[in-house]
Amino acid sequence: MQLPAPSSFSLTFPTQYGPFTATLFRDLAPSWVDRVYNLAFNGYYDSNYFHRVINTSSLSIIQFGTNGSPSISQTYNFQSSSLSPCSIIDPQPPSMSYQKNLSNTFGTLSMSTSYNSLTSTTWNVTAELFINTGNNSKLDGKLFIPIGVIDLLDGLIIKYNKGHGQPLHVDASYVTVNILLNERDDFEGGGTFFDGVGERVEGERGEGVGHFSGERHAGGEVKEGVRWVLVMFFTDERTEERLERKRKGMELKNEGRIEESMEVLREVEEAECQNILGRMLAERGEWEEAVERGRRGVDLGRNDSRAWNNLGLTYKEMGRGEEAVKCFRRAVELHSNTRRCGVKGGRDSGRSRFNLGLELSLRDEFAESAEVLEGIFKEEKEEDVEERIWREAGELMEWCRRQC
Ligand SMILES: O=C(O)CCC(=O)C(=O)O
Numbered sequence: 001m002q003l004p005a006p007s008s009f010s011l012t013f014p015t016q017y018g019p020f021t022a023t024l025f026r027d028l029a030p031s032w033v034d035r036v037y038n039l040a041f042n043g044y045y046d047s048n049y050f051h052r053v054i055n056t057s058s059l060s061i062i063q064f065g066t067n068g069s070p071s072i073s074q075t076y077n078f079q080s081s082s083l084s085p086c087s088i089i090d091p092q093p094p095s096m097s098y099q100k101n102l103s104n105t106f107g108t109l110s111m112s113t114s115y116n117s118l119t120s121t122t123w124n125v126t127a128e129l130f131i132n133t134g135n136n137s138k139l140d141g142k143l144f145i146p147i148g149v150i151d152l153l154d155g156l157i158i159k160y161n162k163g164h165g166q167p168l169h170v171d172a173s174y175v176t177v178n179i180l181l182n183e184r185d186d187f188e189g190g191g192t193f194f195d196g197v198g199e200r201v202e203g204e205r206g207e208g209v210g211h212f213s214g215e216r217h218a219g220g221e222v223k224e225g226v227r228w229v230l231v232m233f234f235t236d237e238r239t240e241e242r243l244e245r246k247r248k249g250m251e252l253k254n255e256g257r258i259e260e261s262m263e264v265l266r267e268v269e270e271a272e273c274q275n276i277l278g279r280m281l282a283e284r285g286e287w288e289e290a291v292e293r294g295r296r297g298v299d300l301g302r303n304d305s306r307a308w309n310n311l312g313l314t315y316k317e318m319g320r321g322e323e324a325v326k327c328f329r330r331a332v333e334l335h336s337n338t339r340r341c342g343v344k345g346g347r348d349s350g351r352s353r354f355n356l357g358l359e360l361s362l363r364d365e366f367a368e369s370a371e372v373l374e375g376i377f378k379e380e381k382e383e384d385v386e387e388r389i390w391r392e393a394g395e396l397m398e399w400c401r402r403q404c
């Protein structure tokens with residue numbers, strides 16, 4: 001039976017990393033919102049993966065809505081190969097009316113759409129939804145209709161199973177407090193890792209660990225057992241304003257409006273903004289300010305390995321090799337700390353090692369270069385390193401060894 005959805009309602013999605021809630025508005029696309037309402041009501045979204053996560057400058061989305069059971073998905077989710085798709089509602093016609101008062105920008109929830117190559121039309125006959133995690137406003141006016149907003153969280157409970165942690169990041173608030181909810185004996189590993197401290201910090205059950213949200217940190221991988229933490233984010237007006245400007249600056253950059261983007265980012269006292277601004281300036285050959293902004297990024301981020309790496313690149317491009325080496329060295333040192341504490345450094349780690357190795361080899365420091373490059377093969381996993389870097393690092397290491 002098909003129930004009409006209320007004019008607005010909330011759906012909460014419990015996930016492995018804590019719940020998120022979306023508020024949906026029927027007026028925005030009535031028959032589609034009815035469809036999502038009924039699917040949710042009948043448990044369709046209960047066992048889903050985020051099967052498509054894209055984070056590029058042209059598209060940033062997290063998509064879900066293929067049911068864990070293929071037969072259920074086949075019944076309710078559109079099959080691009082056939083035109084007899086879903087059994088609980090007719091397809092939303094391409095000509096349907098909808099209101100344009102939400103845009104595919106950060107924090108909205110939108111409908112996924114299928115393309116019918118026979119008629120060259122798009123049809124909303126999937127069961128899939130996506131969260132806009134960046135500015136995708138170019139999707140507006142097509143059938144990717146935003147039907148709701150994600151409620152921004154100020155607190156969440158996270159359950160880390162064995163093998164799970166969180167990569168390095170900053171939180172979008174002013175101060176964060178993490179409180180351990182279970183006993184320390186219940187698990188091995190875990191803790192909150194701080195780049196600045198170089199180690200993992202964990203209180204006893206019920207104790208909180210507070211930090212500035214902008215301090216780079218990670219959730220240490222749980223090696224055994226299960227770890228539960230309550231994470232709370234506190235914000236203030238100035239932080240909100242700064243984040244809004246950051247969002248605006250990044251949006252302009254993604255749209256290719258570089259001048260305007262730089263103007264906005266110049267005013268944002270935040271490590272990542274200053275660091276990115278430094279690289280934008282370097283690309284335009286505005287070296288003096290590029291260095292100034294890069295250094296500002298390093299100061300604000302204190303122990304942000306990416307900021308050090310990027311400042312190194314700017315120095316390198318300016319022909320200031322000695323300073324480049326210092327910066328790359330610092331980036332690699334920070335990555336080694338991170339790795340030692342059981343936290344993944346991601347792709348940046350291999351990149352920084354390669355940059356340092358390459359720069360040393362250009363300065364005829366062959367023995368040290370070979371040693372640094374060897375670190376890639378000793379300390380990194382192949383899947384965490386870009387294929388090109390893995391290959392070129394191997395070749396360069398061999399070459400450096402022959403020069404020794
Ligand atoms: O698990 C932790 O200790 C850190 C959690 C965290 O950084 C976050 O959820 O933002």
Ligand SMILES: [Fe+2]
Pocket residue numbers: 169170171176217
């Ligand atoms: Fe965090």
